[in-house]
C-alpha cells in the first residue's frame with residue numbers, strides 16, 4: 001500500500017513540477033532552471049547584474065521561472081518605456097518588496113507635517129524612528145525572501161513566521177498602532193474644508209468614497225513611509241559619499257551656489273538657476289541606482305509584447321541598472337561625472353531617456369517631485385555651509401554598493417564635515 005502511495009505521489013510531483021516549470025509557448029527566452037526553484041537560485045543577491053550576463057545569450061528580454069511564477073526582465077530602457085506606457089503592465093504582485101533603513105529625515109515628512117516639525121529628541125518621533133528601523137531591518141530576513149519565490153507560502157504565513165522567528169508583522173502592528181494614534185488625533189481636531197496635511201485630506205476624501213475602508217488609510221500611510229524614507233535618506237548618503245571622493249565637483253557645486261544664491265538659504269525657486277547642482281543630482285542618482293529593479297510589476301492580462309507571449313500575472317522587472325550603467329549609452333558609466341548632463345557651455349541640462357531611477361509610466365514613483373525637492377534642498381544648503389571629506393586613513397571604496405533589502409547603499413564609510421567659512 002505504502003509503495004503504491006509513494007509511486008502515486010512521485011508521479012504526481014513529477015507531473016506537477018514538469019507542468020509548472022514548462023515554459024509557455026513563445027515566452028521570452030532564458031536559461032533552463034531546476035525543478036521546484038526554477039531559476040531562482042541562479043540569480044543571487046545582485047540579480048540585476050546576473051541578468052546582464054544572461055542578456056549576452058538571450059537578448060534584452062529575458063524570461064525566467066522564479067519558483068512558481070514566471071518573471072520577465074526588461075533590460076532595454078526603450079522597452080521599459082514602451083511596456084510601462086501600457087496599462088496592462090501596471091499590475092503589482094501581491095507581495096511587496098520592502099526595504100531596510102535608518103530614517104533621519106521624517107520630521108519634514110508628507111503625512112505628519114502640519115506646519116510644526118518634530119524635534120529629533122521628541123519621544124513620539126524617536127518611537128517612530130525606532131519602530132521603522134526595526135521594521136525595515138526585519139523585512140528581508142529569514143523566511144521572507146521565500147515568499148517572493150513561492151507566494152503560495154503566504155497562506156501559511158502565521159505558522160511560518162512563528163517557526164522562523166519572523167518579526168516584521170510585530171513591527172507592522174506597532175507601526176499601525178502609531179498611525180492609529182496620529183489618525184485619531186487628526187480626526188478629533190480636523191475641520192472639514194481646511195485640510196492641514198495629507199492625513200486630513202485623505203480623511204476628508206475617504207468619507208466620499210464608498211469602497212474606502214479604514215485599512216486603506218493605514219496601508220496608504222505605510223506605502224508613503226516605506227517608499228519615502230529610506231530612498232531619500234540613502235540617496236543623500238550616496239551624495240556625500242560621492243562628493244567626499246570628488247572634491248573638485250564639490251567645489252564647483254559650492255561655487256555655483258555661492259555665486260548664484262550667496263549666503264542666504266537656498267530655495268526651490270533657485271533650482272532653474274543652478275544647472276550644475278541639477279546635473280550633479282542626476283549623476284548621483286544615476287550612479288547610485290538605489291532601486292536597480294524598481295518594484296515588481298505584474299501583467300494584468302495575457303498579452304504579446306515585442307513578439308513574446310506573457311501570460312496574465314507574469315511578473316515584470318525593469319532592469320534600470322542596465323540603462324543607467326550602460327557603456328553604449330554613457331561611454332564611461334563607472335565614472336562620477338555630472339558634466340555628462342550639461343551642454344558644453346554648462347548652462348543647460350541634457351536629458352537622457354535611459355535615466356529613469358524613479359521608473360516610468362503609471363506606476364512610476366509617486367514621490368518623485370517631493371524626493372527631488374528634498375534632495376535639492378538638503379544637498380545645496382549643506383554644501384553651501386560645509387565641506388565634506390573622508391579621513392586620510394579611510395580605504396578607497398567601490399561605487400558598487402551593497403544591497404540591503406530593496407535598496408543599494410554605499411559601503412560603510414566615515415565622513416568628515418568641516419565648516420566652509
Ligand code: HEM
Nearest residue numbers: 227228231232235291294295358359363364365366367371
Ligand atoms: C530618491 C528617492 C526615491 C527613489 C529613487 C524612488 C524610486 C521609486 C521606484 C523605482 C519606484 C517603483 C516604480 C515602478 O514600479 O515602476 C517607486 C515607487 C513608489 N514610490 Fe518612490 N522613490 C523615491 C522616493 C519616494 C518618496 C519620497 C515617496 C513618498 C513620499 C515615494 C513613494 C513611492 C510610492 C508610494 C511608490 C509606489 C507607486 C505605485 O505603486 O503606484 N518614493 N519609487
